[in-house]
Amino acid sequence: MVQGERLWRRLMELGEIGKQLSGGVTRLSFTAEERRAKDLVVSYMREAGLAVHEDAAGNVIGRKEGTNREASVVLIGSHLDSVYNGGRFDGPLGVLAGIEVVQSMNEQGVKTHHPIEVVAFTDEEGARFRFGMIGSRAMAGTLPPEALDYRDANGISVAEAMRWAGGDPNRLHEAARKRGTVKAYVELHIEQGRVLEEAGLPVGIVTGIAGLIWVKFTIEGKAEHAGATPMSLRRDPLAAQLPTSWL
């Protein structure tokens, strides 16, 4: 059995970091708030008896050794960054539930053949750089090098922000896991719609996920006098129709 109370206490404690007057949480990636959240999670991982390290992308990893140290690893995790005014469970639930699971196993002397690693992935949401999943892409070895040059609203690049937060953009290849070294990945996530709630179901198994695409485009028009130009003679960008293949 896990300790629900301990998990709840940690969720509430972590939810204080980046808390807004609105009640939401703003914890953008590679900021002081996200750093504090990671440091707190590191302390929980140590309490759980895990060996903790942070990879070059800033993913925080807590490892419970398996009876076979060479066996492929089971990953449990989620993210600690948020969107603007996000919820306190989105991300932290998956990380803290993972810690609770392995802490309970350690306390009850449960051993596993495979090592288990709890991971707090860096920058899942993409709210700061409008890109996202930087940590998990690095771990999968699929982070495109040009992503390091993407900039936030203040002109700070991913590489600069990563360095500020203690990561190393020049060593990202070290964060990549080799094919065959990961046995499975498990993530507990709060429902972000109302389907389960409406159906009265406590939990669901995800079989697919929305594939986000970020597109930037410019629609050019022509200024005309507001009163005197009939719509048929205007080229108003606001009224432009996008080709249906784009939608």
Ligand SMILES: [Zn+2]
């Ligand atoms: Zn999430």
